[in-house]
Every structure is written in C-alpha cells, then in structure tokens.
Amino acid sequence: MKKETKAAVPAKPKVAFFDLACCEGCQLQVANLGEALLDILGAIDVVEFREVMSEKWDKDYDIAIVEGSITDAHAEERIKKIRARSKILIAYGSCATIGGVNGMKNGFELDEIRRYVYGKDYKFFDSAPTRPVHQVVKVDYFVHGCPIYPPELIEVLKCALRGIPYTVPASPVCAECKLNENVCMYERGISCLGPWTKAGCNSWCVNNGNICYGCRGEVKNPALAAGADVIARYGLKAELVKNKFEMYNKCKEGDADGRR
Amino acid sequence: MNYHILKKSGLDGFIRALARKMKVCAPVAKGYGNYAFEEVSSAKDIALSYIPTILPPKKYFMPQRERLLEFDISGEKPAELAVVDAPEMAIFGVHTCDLAGIQCLNMVFSEKPADRNYLRRNEKALIMGLECNGYCDGHASCALVGAHYPNGGYDLFFTDLGDRFIIHVNTQKGEDVAEGLKLPRATPADMAALDKVREEKRRVFQNEIGVDPALLPAIFDRGMEHKVWSELGGRCVSCGNCTNVCPTCYCFDMADTINLDMKTGHRTRTWDSCQLENFAVVAGGENFRKLRAERQRHRYYRKFKYPLEKFYRFFCTGCGRCTRTCMAKISLKETLKALAVGHGGRI
Structure with a gap:
C-alpha cells in the first residue's frame, strides 16, 4: 500500500479557498458553518477567501481548498499555479471532485454548445470540455457533494491538518439512508439515485424529503447488471436513470478507469 | 407468572401513565405502508396493526451511531472516559420476531467481553411484546423458525382478545408495572379466549417454505457451492439494506474522531454491513469477500449455519425485513427454497 508522505502542516497552517467554474455555493456552506x-478559524489561518475577505496572499499555501471545474485554458493555468504553490490540495464540491453539473456540457459538440451560450461571436470566448480538478492536477482530498455536506468538510480538514488520509465511503447512500430510517423513495414510487451514489452525506437530501441526485459521484464498484434489474423492476427506463445520473456525473468518462 | 387484563379503551391511559414516567416508544405509521419505532405520548400515535418496522427495535440497545468514549490526548498520558447513555424507557408493541431478535443479540452481547453499553440499555428498557394473531404479509417466515409464538425476551406480552388485551407478565419489572397500574387479573374465561387465539394461530401459521427446518443445517452444510449464490450475486446492489434492517445483525465499525482543537475527541461505533464492498478488506488491500455472491452467501450462513454452532439457534427470526427492503427483491424464502431443491427434505 502507498505510504502516506503528506507534508506535515505547521501549527496554524495558511489556508486559501479558491473557486473555478461553480456557483460558489460550497463557499457559502463554509461561510454558513456558524459556531x-x-x-x-482557531485551527487554521485563512489567507485568501474571495467570498468573505479581500486580502490576498503571495506566498505558498499549506492547504488550498478548491471549488469548481476546469472549463477553459485560463482555469487550467490557474489550477496548475495553485497546485504548485500548495502543499495540500482539497477539491470540494461536485464541480471540483467529479465535474458536477458543468459536465453536462460534455454531452454536446463543443462548438455547438459555445454557439448556444455565446451566440455568433462564440469564437472570442475560450471554452474546453469540463474537467474535475483531479483530471488536471493531483488532488489530495475529495469532499464530494452539491453542495458539500459541511460535517464532512470539517472531517476532511482535520485529516489534512493531521496528515492522515480520508476515505470516502465506497458504499451507496442507501447504507446511510437506512440508518436514518427513511421510507425508501422507491416505496413512494419515486426513482432515486441513492443505490448508485457514494455515501458520506448522511443521506442529507432524503432525510429532508428529496431524492438523491447522484451529486457525490458513482460508487466505486456499481452493480451494473443488478442496477439494470432494479430499473426494470420498478418500471423505469434505463435511459431516464442514465440521464438523471449524467446531470452530475458526465465527467467520469474522462477518468482513466471510467470512474472515481 | 400472572396474566392481567387491559381493556382496549384503557390503552390510552396505560400509555399516558407510562409516558409520564419514561420515554415510551412504539410502532408509528410512516406512510407508504412503512412503520418505525418512535417516541409516542398517547395510544393514538401507535399503529397496533403493523408490518415489521423499517429498523427493528435493536436500534434502542445498539444505536445506529453511538458514542463509546471521550478522550483527551493533550496530557502526558492520554485520558479517556467511557460513556453510555442508557435512559429508562419502554418499548411497546414488539412482535415475537423482534423479541426473538433481541434474545439473539442478548446472547451475542453477553459473551465475554460483555458489551456493557448494549446490556445497560437493554436492562433499562421495559419491553412489551404484542402478539400477531395473523401474518403481517407474505414475506414473513416466522413459523419456519418458530418465532410466531411468544418465547420470552419481554417484561409484558400483549395478546389482542378483541375488546381487551390479555397481558402475560414475564418479569418482576413487568409485574410492578401491571400491579402499579392496578390492571385486573385475567379470569378463566380470558385464559380460554387466549387458548382460542393460539389454537387459531396453529392453523394460520404454517411452515412458509415447505422445508423441514431441522434439515436446514444439512442443507447449508452442502450448500457452499450452490448456484443460488452466484444468482444472488448477480442481482445484489450491495446497499447493505438487508443487514441494517435485520433484527439479529450486529456488525459495527469503530472510528475515533478528533475535535478541531486536535486534543480532545470521541470514539464512535456505527452499524456496518457485510454486504458493503469494503467490509472484509484488510491491511494490504486484500478483500476476503470481494464478490457480491460471496457476501450474500455469508449473510445466509450467518443466519442459518454459524450461529447454530455457537448459540444453538437460527439467527433468522422470520420477520421478512430483508426481503421487504431489498432493492433487487432478493427473497429469503425463495433463496431457502432454491437451496433445498434436490435435497429431498420437503415436508
């Protein structure tokens, strides 16, 4: 197994928050953490965080926390620079960890979608297929979710501060959903992506009456045949479930093994 | 021990009287044909006729997530403090399948080293059973394992006699409650009515799979390579629902969480599932049950073979939850039937 050789972080590490293509909703989750x-803030020294402060930092970062996907050459250049200046890089939010909704663009011909968004002068606006951060630079920690589940971000941050790995659960959302004793969405006659989506969010959406949208990405080893079985059993169309899944997960096609 | 009588019109007063003293939990309708044990304050909250709840009442003795320990590593020597939150409580309306489940877990957690947290909570609870006069639904297989009749594991046990409940008192704790609320003793006529209910049940509840349970050990002995396991493996999505809802599954994971001060923290125990991908992964990355078929097979053997050798009973109580909750509709009854085919053990 790989030996963990994370650089030890100082007592009060310099931490910066960055955003690429995203809605900045995950930053809002951080700003809304409350107590x-x-x-x-007692454990880290925030040196850059555009959403909440105007100061900038010109030295290296102990930890960079990056939201958003890479969707053009400028972002690629920027994330490479951030990576070069950071001891540890945490990708947070679906846009950064799996491409998220930005990935839907990859389902179209690039010029077609550029024309659709920017009109006839689209050539003046640079654009590239969407990539999550790990498809461009090395990522040390992943905090999935749209938006992130705040308690998980705190756990990951603590792991980063201690230089130990954080393991994203390999189990599906159902495993946590059942512990919360929710009535299964399929029993309500509603399709839900919980069976195929990585846990770790404490079935946050289902606890609050919503379905799972698959924002944390596909489980490591999805049961493809069984999945098709379930879809058929509940009278759903495989195409419908696939489309639902692609809302967040189109970019997984860019991973070497097809998933992460 | 004694039998007491509670008129159905008196149930609300009974629940309210208990709720004044302690937290009372009972099956509550959650909609879409689902039920859950939840705190109640009066009889109108309670679903007296219910199919097994989403989670069995084991959640009150081994909570889904449980804090076991608080620690402080700032000093020269780390300091730790074991914690257990075991409030006095009453659980009303526990079916015989779930009473059997609690009995199984009592054996597991009493083994040395005894699990103090589980046992403390169990001791503090007043357990009130409720008889099923008929089947909850077609997924149950309680008659196969003999869990359709009361067989201990409760303080009080309620049987519906139409306009009244007859209550069997099984412990001193139960007797104190019945006497404290001045419930009248049952008359010979009440006892005759109870006998009639039991007699009728003998007719209604029949071995659900047509396989003699005495043959199940032999069937499982020869079943390791049976094709039914690969068939199950092909259908299983590995969501862990079947084990989370099982009244006798008790596997858990433990993890230490440190606070942001990087000095203090706590140890949490969380339910785990042998069906999950990483359950049997060990240091070095080896996975001892990599295939879904192996994991499903393991689950069945943990119900019908291994506990027999250790605890001399099946760890399936026939509640039917695993079948009901399965996304892929993997049926316990169908699996057992398939496994028994060709064995010549049909009734």
Missing part, C-alpha cells in the same frame, strides 16, 4: 467556523 463550527469559529473552531475552524
């Missing part, structure tokens, strides 16, 4: 934010 926990005070504890975090």
Whole structure:
C-alpha cells in the first residue's frame, strides 16, 4: 500500500479557498458553518477567501481548498499555479471532485454548445470540455457533494491538518439512508439515485424529503447488471436513470478507469 | 407468572401513565405502508396493526451511531472516559420476531467481553411484546423458525382478545408495572379466549417454505457451492439494506474522531454491513469477500449455519425485513427454497 508522505502542516497552517467554474455555493456552506467556523478559524489561518475577505496572499499555501471545474485554458493555468504553490490540495464540491453539473456540457459538440451560450461571436470566448480538478492536477482530498455536506468538510480538514488520509465511503447512500430510517423513495414510487451514489452525506437530501441526485459521484464498484434489474423492476427506463445520473456525473468518462 | 387484563379503551391511559414516567416508544405509521419505532405520548400515535418496522427495535440497545468514549490526548498520558447513555424507557408493541431478535443479540452481547453499553440499555428498557394473531404479509417466515409464538425476551406480552388485551407478565419489572397500574387479573374465561387465539394461530401459521427446518443445517452444510449464490450475486446492489434492517445483525465499525482543537475527541461505533464492498478488506488491500455472491452467501450462513454452532439457534427470526427492503427483491424464502431443491427434505 502507498505510504502516506503528506507534508506535515505547521501549527496554524495558511489556508486559501479558491473557486473555478461553480456557483460558489460550497463557499457559502463554509461561510454558513456558524459556531463550527469559529473552531475552524482557531485551527487554521485563512489567507485568501474571495467570498468573505479581500486580502490576498503571495506566498505558498499549506492547504488550498478548491471549488469548481476546469472549463477553459485560463482555469487550467490557474489550477496548475495553485497546485504548485500548495502543499495540500482539497477539491470540494461536485464541480471540483467529479465535474458536477458543468459536465453536462460534455454531452454536446463543443462548438455547438459555445454557439448556444455565446451566440455568433462564440469564437472570442475560450471554452474546453469540463474537467474535475483531479483530471488536471493531483488532488489530495475529495469532499464530494452539491453542495458539500459541511460535517464532512470539517472531517476532511482535520485529516489534512493531521496528515492522515480520508476515505470516502465506497458504499451507496442507501447504507446511510437506512440508518436514518427513511421510507425508501422507491416505496413512494419515486426513482432515486441513492443505490448508485457514494455515501458520506448522511443521506442529507432524503432525510429532508428529496431524492438523491447522484451529486457525490458513482460508487466505486456499481452493480451494473443488478442496477439494470432494479430499473426494470420498478418500471423505469434505463435511459431516464442514465440521464438523471449524467446531470452530475458526465465527467467520469474522462477518468482513466471510467470512474472515481 | 400472572396474566392481567387491559381493556382496549384503557390503552390510552396505560400509555399516558407510562409516558409520564419514561420515554415510551412504539410502532408509528410512516406512510407508504412503512412503520418505525418512535417516541409516542398517547395510544393514538401507535399503529397496533403493523408490518415489521423499517429498523427493528435493536436500534434502542445498539444505536445506529453511538458514542463509546471521550478522550483527551493533550496530557502526558492520554485520558479517556467511557460513556453510555442508557435512559429508562419502554418499548411497546414488539412482535415475537423482534423479541426473538433481541434474545439473539442478548446472547451475542453477553459473551465475554460483555458489551456493557448494549446490556445497560437493554436492562433499562421495559419491553412489551404484542402478539400477531395473523401474518403481517407474505414475506414473513416466522413459523419456519418458530418465532410466531411468544418465547420470552419481554417484561409484558400483549395478546389482542378483541375488546381487551390479555397481558402475560414475564418479569418482576413487568409485574410492578401491571400491579402499579392496578390492571385486573385475567379470569378463566380470558385464559380460554387466549387458548382460542393460539389454537387459531396453529392453523394460520404454517411452515412458509415447505422445508423441514431441522434439515436446514444439512442443507447449508452442502450448500457452499450452490448456484443460488452466484444468482444472488448477480442481482445484489450491495446497499447493505438487508443487514441494517435485520433484527439479529450486529456488525459495527469503530472510528475515533478528533475535535478541531486536535486534543480532545470521541470514539464512535456505527452499524456496518457485510454486504458493503469494503467490509472484509484488510491491511494490504486484500478483500476476503470481494464478490457480491460471496457476501450474500455469508449473510445466509450467518443466519442459518454459524450461529447454530455457537448459540444453538437460527439467527433468522422470520420477520421478512430483508426481503421487504431489498432493492433487487432478493427473497429469503425463495433463496431457502432454491437451496433445498434436490435435497429431498420437503415436508
């Protein structure tokens, strides 16, 4: 097994938050942490965070926390620079970890979608197929979710501060959903992506009456045949479920093994 | 021990009286044909006629997520403090399948080293059973394992006699409650009515799979290579629902969480499932049950073979939850039937 050789971080590490193509909703989750934010600020020194402060930092970062996907040459250049200046890089939010909704663009011909968005002068606007951060630079930690589940971000941050790995659960959302004793969405006659989506969010959406949209990415080893079986059993169309899944997961096609 | 009588019109007063003293939990309708044990304050909250709840009442003795320990590593020597939250509580309306489940877990957690957290909570609970006069639905297989009749594991046990409940008192704790609420003793006529219910049940509840349970050990002995396991493996999505809802599954994972001060923290125990991909992964990355077929087979052997050798009973109580909750509709009854084919053990 790979030996963990993460650079030890100083007592009060310099931490910066960055955003690429995203809605900045994950940053909002951080800003909205409430009391926990005070504890975090006691443990780290935030040196850049555009959403909440105007200061900038010109030295290296102990930890960079990056939201958003890479969708053009400028972003690629920027993330490479951030990576070069950071000891540890945490990708957070679906856009950064799996491409998220930005990945839907990859289902179209690039010029077609550029013309659709920018009109006839689209050539003046640079654009590239969407990539999550790990498809461009090395990522040390992943915090999935749209938006991130705040308690998980705190756990990952603590792992980063201690230089130990964080393991994203390999099990599907159902495993946590059942512990929360929710009535299964399929029993309600509603299709839900929980069976194919990585856990770790404490079935946040289903707890609040919503379905799972697959925002944390596909489980490591999905049961493809069984999945088709379930889809058929509930009278659903495989195409419908695939489309639903692609809302967040189109970019997984860009991973070497097809998934992450 | 004694039998007491509670008029159905008196149930609300009974529940309210208990709820004044302690937390009372009972099956509550959650919609879409689902039920869950939840805190209640009066009888109108309770679903007296219910199919097994999403999670069995084991959640009250081994919570889904449980804090076991608090620690502080700032000093020269780490300090730790074991914690257990075991409130006095009453659980009403526990079916015989779930009472059997609690009995199984009592054996598991009493083994040395005894699990104090589980046992403390179990001791603090007043367990009130409720008889099923008929089947909850077609997924149950309680008669196969003999869990359709009461067989201990409760303080009080309620049987519906139409306009009243007859209550069997099984412990001193139960007797204190019945006497404290001045419930009248059952009359010979009540006892005759109870006998009639039991007699009728003998007719209604029949071995659900047509296989003699005495042959199941032999069937499982020869079943390791049976094709039914690969068939199950092809259908299983590995969501862990079947084990989470099982009244006798008790596997858990433990993890230490440190607070942001990087000094203090706590140890949490969370339910785990042998059906999940990483359950049997060990250091070095080896996975001892890599295939879904192996994991499903393991689950069945953990119900019908291994516990027999250790605890001399099946660890399936026939509640039917695993079948009901399965996304892929993997049926326990159908699996057992398929496994028994060709064995010549049909009734």
